[in-house]
Structures are given as structure tokens and as C-alpha cells.
Amino acid sequence: GDSVTQMEGPVTLSEEAFLTINCTYTATGYPxxxxxxxxxxxxxxxxxxxxxxxxxxxxxxxxxTYRKETTSFHLEKGSVQVSDSAVYFCALSGxxxxxxxxxxxxxxxxxxx
Amino acid sequence: xxxxAQSPRYKIIEKRQSVAFWCNPISGHATLYWYQQxxxxxxxxxxxxxxxxxxxDSQLPKDRFSAERLKGVDSTLKIQPAKLEDxxxxxxxxxxxxxxxxxxxxxxxxxxxxx
Numbered sequence: 001g002d003s004v005t006q007m008e009g010p011v012t013l014s015e016e017a018f019l020t021i022n023c024t025y026t027a028t029g030y031p032x033x034x035x036x037x038x039x040x041x042x043x044x045x046x047x048x049x050x051x052x053x054x055x056x057x058x059x060x061x062x063x064x065t066y067r068k069e070t071t072s073f074h075l076e077k078g079s080v081q082v083s084d085s086a087v088y089f090c091a092l093s094g095x096x097x098x099x100x101x102x103x104x105x106x107x108x109x110x111x112x113x
Numbered sequence: 114x115x116x117x118a119q120s121p122r123y124k125i126i127e128k129r130q131s132v133a134f135w136c137n138p139i140s141g142h143a144t145l146y147w148y149q150q151x152x153x154x155x156x157x158x159x160x161x162x163x164x165x166x167x168x169x170d171s172q173l174p175k176d177r178f179s180a181e182r183l184k185g186v187d188s189t190l191k192i193q194p195a196k197l198e199d200x201x202x203x204x205x206x207x208x209x210x211x212x213x214x215x216x217x218x219x220x221x222x223x224x225x226x227x228x
């Protein structure tokens with residue numbers, strides 16, 4: 001079945017450091033790919049998405065490119081801020097075609113001043 | 114626009130007791146999802162409704178979990194009897210219509226602790 005694998009956390013960075021959170025997936029067909037973020041004490045919210053191969057999703061300085069050849073959707077940001085501290089989830093919506101999301105296990109990011 | 118509402122926010126019960134969670138989706142959203150998020154894991158879909166019909170309940174433990182969506186709007190998720198392994202955050206989400214490209218909007222969740 002479809003699945004998503006994220007890099008283990010927690011990830012601890014200093015402010016203004018470069019961020020990469022790795023995400024790879026297994027799916028039949030052509031899934032849509034998402035990054036969701038959960039800030040402390042808040043609900044999950046969509047950060048960015050990409051719906052076809054080579055698409056780049058971007059929002060709030062974060063970017064991720066849908067790489068079909070490597071089945072990856074790595075999240076990057078050039079300069080993180082303390083306010084980016086949160087849990088990040090990679091997810092796909094795939095072969096079932098119902099909109100159902102399959103999530104990775106989440107990666108905790110802590111940014112220190 | 115009001116977001117997805119859930120109640121209660123926290124619940125502590127003993128094993129073998131029953132519990133119910135309530136969700137009110139964003140107005141006009143036809144699709145409603147219930148996810149279970151165990152600590153340290155990503156959310157896992159329990160059940161999906163399209164209006165008041167069930168689209169996917171393949172991962173719902175039907176011997177103890179039940180859910181309904183009244184008149185295609187509010188939804189309740191019930192656990193009876195609860196087990197220790199049901200301790201988790203239960204998330205409700207809604208979207209305008211099912212499909213690959215529609216964003217799901219999540220509520221704040223209900224944190225259940227079973228002792």
C-alpha cells in the first residue's frame with residue numbers, strides 16, 4: 001500500500017541555518033504530495049503542496065519539489081527562524097482517489113536563537 | 114470563516130469506559146475525516162464521510178469504534194469500550210469535496226487518555 005517515510009527527528013538548528021527535512025514515498029499511480037505543519041498548541045495546517053511531477057510547492061520561505069524519479073518531496077528553507085519551531089508532516093493523497101491523506105511519522109524542528 | 118470545531122479538547126477515562134467526540138466541520142464542506150494520531154506517529158485515517166455517507170472506514174476498529182454524521186454536517190466518533198491503546202489525539206478534518214487537490218482543514222483535536 002501507499003506509504004510515506006520521513007527523516008527521524010528531532011532536528012535542532014540555530015537561527016538562520018539551512019533546513020532540509022527528507023521525505024520519500026511509495027505509491028501507485030500519481031499521488032499529490034503535501035507538507036503539513038503543527039505549531040505548539042495548534043492544529044495541523046497545510047504548508048505547501050505539489051500535484052504532479054517536477055512541481056514545486058512554496059510558502060512562507062519553505063519549498064519542496066515533487067521528484068518522481070527519486071519518489072521524494074524534501075522540505076527546504078534557506079534561513080530558519082525561531083518561529084519555525086514545530087512538527088512537520090509529509091503526506092500523500094494517492095491511489096484511493098478519495099482525498100484520504102497518508103502521513104509520515106513527523107519531524108520535530110527546534111530552532112534556537 | 115470559522116474553522117473546524119471539536120469538543121472536548123481533553124478527556125481522561127478508565128479502560129472499558131465509553132467516550133464520544135464531536136466535530137463540526139467548516140460550513141459547506143461535504144467531506145469529513147476522522148484521524149487518530151498516536152504520540153510520535155503521523156495521523157491515520159479512521160473514517161471518511163461524503164455528506165452523510167461513509168466513503169472509507171477500512172481502518173476503523175468496528176468492534177469498538179463507531180461514527181456517524183448527522184444530516185451531513187456534524188459528526189460524532191464513539192469508542193466503547195476503550196482500551197489503553199486508544200490513548201491518542203483524535204483529529205477531525207473537512208474539505209469542500211474529496212479529491213487529490215483539495216486541502217483538508219484540521220480541527221484542534223481531542224486528546225484522549227485511557228488509564
